[in-house]
Amino acid sequence: MKSTDRSGMIRNFLLALALLLPVCAFSQALEPSANGVLGADGVLRGPETNLPLPRYVSLKASEANVRRGPSLSHRIDWVFMREDMPLRVIGEYGHWRRVIDNEGIGGWIHYSLISGHRTVMIAKEDTKILSRPESGAPETALLETGVVAELKQCNTNWCLIEADGHDGWAPKEALWGVDPQEIYN
Numbered sequence: 055m056k057s058t059d060r061s062g063m064i065r066n067f068l069l070a071l072a073l074l075l076p077v078c079a080f081s082q083a084l085e086p087s088a089n090g091v092l093g094a095d096g097v098l099r100g101p102e103t104n105l106p107l108p109r110y111v112s113l114k115a116s117e118a119n120v121r122r123g124p125s126l127s128h129r130i131d132w133v134f135m136r137e138d139m140p141l142r143v144i145g146e147y148g149h150w151r152r153v154i155d156n157e158g159i160g161g162w163i164h165y166s167l168i169s170g171h172r173t174v175m176i177a178k179e180d181t182k183i184l185s186r187p188e189s190g191a192p193e194t195a196l197l198e199t200g201v202v203a204e205l206k207q208c209n210t211n212w213c214l215i216e217a218d219g220h221d222g223w224a225p226k227e228a229l230w231g232v233d234p235q236e237i238y239n
Contacts, residue, residue: 089145100146107146110231111153113139114169120161124150131161138202140173140231156230172205172238174215174231176224183222187212195220205231208238 090098090107098107113134120132124147134141134155141160145152151168154160156175176197184191187209195217197203203217203224212223213232226232 100143102146102148105143108142108144110172110233111141111143111151111168112171112173113137113141113167114171115167118163118167120153120163121150122161124148124152124162128162132159134163136202138171138173138204140175140202141168142231143168172231173202174205174213174229176201176203176217176228177230178228181224181228183215183217183220183224185222187214187223191223194222197224203229205229205238208232208236210237213238 089101091101091104093099093104099105100107113136116135116137118134119130120134121128122131139155141153141155141163143151143153144160147162149165150162151165152160153163153168156177176199179199181197181199182193183195183197185194186192197217197220201217203215205213205215206221207214208226211226213226213229215221215224215229226234232238
């Protein structure tokens with residue numbers, strides 16, 4: 055390869071790079087920040103709601119588009135199709151919430167499609183629901199992986215849940231939709 059060919063290629067590369075840099079900088083400026091704001095209490099809070107980040111919510115609708123970015127102009131990546139499914143809010147931007155499901159799949163969803171009503175998903179196969187929050191208590195139900203239950207209360211190790219008319223206590227580690235250290239009343 056001649057040196058003149060090489061210098062021409064380098065010049066073309068630098069010209070193309072110079073043309074692309076402003077586009078990249080502009081697209082980064084439009085990228086919404088999912089970062090929260092550290093509150094006076096030391097808790098990371100959403101810039102729009104002042105609610106803790108991350109936090110759990112549930113899907114209000116039986117069908118919800120999950121978008122690549124926080125606007126209707128962004129492409130739909132997923133469609134959640136399970137009413138009351140627990141979701142974890144990890145970011146906020148305007149009327150949009152960045153959420154993930156129990157598999158870590160997610161994106162941006164309009165805030166009107168989610169609810170503060172708490173639900174959990176059974177994460178361990180054949181989870182026993184007990185009459186009291188202690189090992190060896192009588193079993194009230196046996197729930198399969200993927201069952202969605204209403205979250206009523208949680209102490210350090212156990213959560214009171216209700217699913218399909220059955221209520222009882224489940225070990226916290228068998229549930230997705232509640233943090234290990236979370237106390238919920």
